[in-house]
Amino acid sequence: MKKIPDYVKNMAITAVILCLSFGFSLLLQYVFEVHEHITTVFVFAVFLISLLTRGYAYGILSSFAGMIAVNYAFTFPYFAFNFTVPVNVTSAIIMIVISVLTSALTTKLKLHEMMKAESEKERMRANLLRAVSHDLRTPLTTIYGASTTLLEHGETMTAEHRNNVILGIKEDSEWLVRMVENLLSITRIDSGTVKIIKTPTVLEELVDSVLLKFKKRYDAQEVMIDIPDDVVIIPMDAILIEQVIVNILENAVQHAAGMTELSLRVFTLGKQAIFEIQDNGCGIPQERMNALFTGYYKQNETVSDGQTRSAGIGLSVCATIIKAHGGDIKAENLKAGGAVFRFTLDTEDVELDEQ
Numbered sequence: 001m002k003k004i005p006d007y008v009k010n011m012a013i014t015a016v017i018l019c020l021s022f023g024f025s026l027l028l029q030y031v032f033e034v035h036e037h038i039t040t041v042f043v044f045a046v047f048l049i050s051l052l053t054r055g056y057a058y059g060i061l062s063s064f065a066g067m068i069a070v071n072y073a074f075t076f077p078y079f080a081f082n083f084t085v086p087v088n089v090t091s092a093i094i095m096i097v098i099s100v101l102t103s104a105l106t107t108k109l110k111l112h113e114m115m116k117a118e119s120e121k122e123r124m125r126a127n128l129l130r131a132v133s134h135d136l137r138t139p140l141t142t143i144y145g146a147s148t149t150l151l152e153h154g155e156t157m158t159a160e161h162r163n164n165v166i167l168g169i170k171e172d173s174e175w176l177v178r179m180v181e182n183l184l185s186i187t188r189i190d191s192g193t194v195k196i197i198k199t200p201t202v203l204e205e206l207v208d209s210v211l212l213k214f215k216k217r218y219d220a221q222e223v224m225i226d227i228p229d230d231v232v233i234i235p236m237d238a239i240l241i242e243q244v245i246v247n248i249l250e251n252a253v254q255h256a257a258g259m260t261e262l263s264l265r266v267f268t269l270g271k272q273a274i275f276e277i278q279d280n281g282c283g284i285p286q287e288r289m290n291a292l293f294t295g296y297y298k299q300n301e302t303v304s305d306g307q308t309r310s311a312g313i314g315l316s317v318c319a320t321i322i323k324a325h326g327g328d329i330k331a332e333n334l335k336a337g338g339a340v341f342r343f344t345l346d347t348e349d350v351e352l353d354e355q
Contacts, residue, residue: 010053014062017052021045022069029074038074042066046095050102054110059103063095136179139172174217178250179314181243196324198235200348203227203266203273206238210245210264218253224263232266233348234273240321241345247314248277248341256281256338272344280338284331292331293319318343 025041028034046066050059072081146165154162207227214223245264252262259281266275284292293315322329322343329343 006054010058013052014049014058017045017049018062018065021066025074039070042070043095043098046098047102050098051106055107056100056103060096060100066095136176139176143169143172196237198237200233201236201238203232203234206241207264207266210242213242213246214249217250221253221262223249224261226263226265228266228268232268232273234345235348236325236345244318244321244343245275245277247318251314252277252279252281258282259338268347271347273347274342274344276340276342278334278338278340283333283337284339289331293329
């Protein structure tokens with residue numbers, strides 16, 4: 001669905017409020033025979049229009065429209081223009097002043113909100129950089145140390161020892177590649193250089209693709225699947241949503257100490273598809289909950305399994321992707337133990353062709 005242009009929305013707001021004000025004023029004057037508050041109704045209408053629209057133009061235009069309406073329908077001679085009456089000129093001036101002051105105030109407030117949002121974005125970028133620096137250091141150091149060991153002592157190593165060192169380099173390299181992919185995704189989406197292009201995706205096909213990618217990295221880890229029997233079609237960027245699910249599944253494998261069960265459940269509620277990735281591991285430390293999706297947590301905090309690799313970057317990517325899709329993502333600990341990550345996406349109605 002295309003986004004309604006701002007000028008169309010602002011014109012609609014202006015027209016609706018003026019029409020309602022005009023109708024209400026007619027009711028006051030010709031049904032309840034109240035004449036003295038007509039101007040007040042239009043002054044209030046101008047205030048609302050200036051508050052709800054962007055810029056000064058709509059408030060000022062509504063001031064002139066209100067003045068003309070009061071002059072034409074609510075000032076003697078009725079339903080005729082008479083601009084010689086001082087009260088009409090005074091009302092017009094008051095309404096214009098109100099519209100300008102209100103528009104200036106709302107513009108200032110919106111500017112303040114934009115600056116606050118930009119400041120928050122800069123803070124998150126700084127946190128992201130700190131997290132990246134912290135997370136990259138360990139695997140790079142490991143790769144450097146292992147490669148140096150191979151160069152200096154490779155000939156004296158046993159075949160098993162040498163293979164273990166090479167396997168460690170391979171695993172750390174794969175982790176670095178995935179982290180770079182995550183960083184590229186989050187920075188491109190956050191900067192606006194990449195726009196989400198949603199295409200209708202069948203849920204079952206999405207889950208199959210996710211499992212295929214996940215099994216390549218964690219073949220021994222079983223994932224229990226629970227999805228609707230009916231066909232569910234979700235508009236999405238399938239590659240990015242796959243990345244979200246794989247990131248959360250990998251996060252459980254790497255950080256949920258004591259985990260024996262891992263599941264992916266998807267169900268629909270109204271016009272939304274709800275994804276739940278659940279484990280029965282150690283859960284998430286409460287002090288990390290608020291910063292779970294920011295891409296950063298303090299370096300002196302330890303992860304559940306004692307690993308030094310952070311889950312922050314991957315989860316920050318997940319939050320960015322889901323937000324770009326217009327969805328919501330949350331995490332919580334379960335009373336029975338473990339944690340559940342939950343995110344939502346809008347679904348699409350399915351029309352089956354009759355044969």
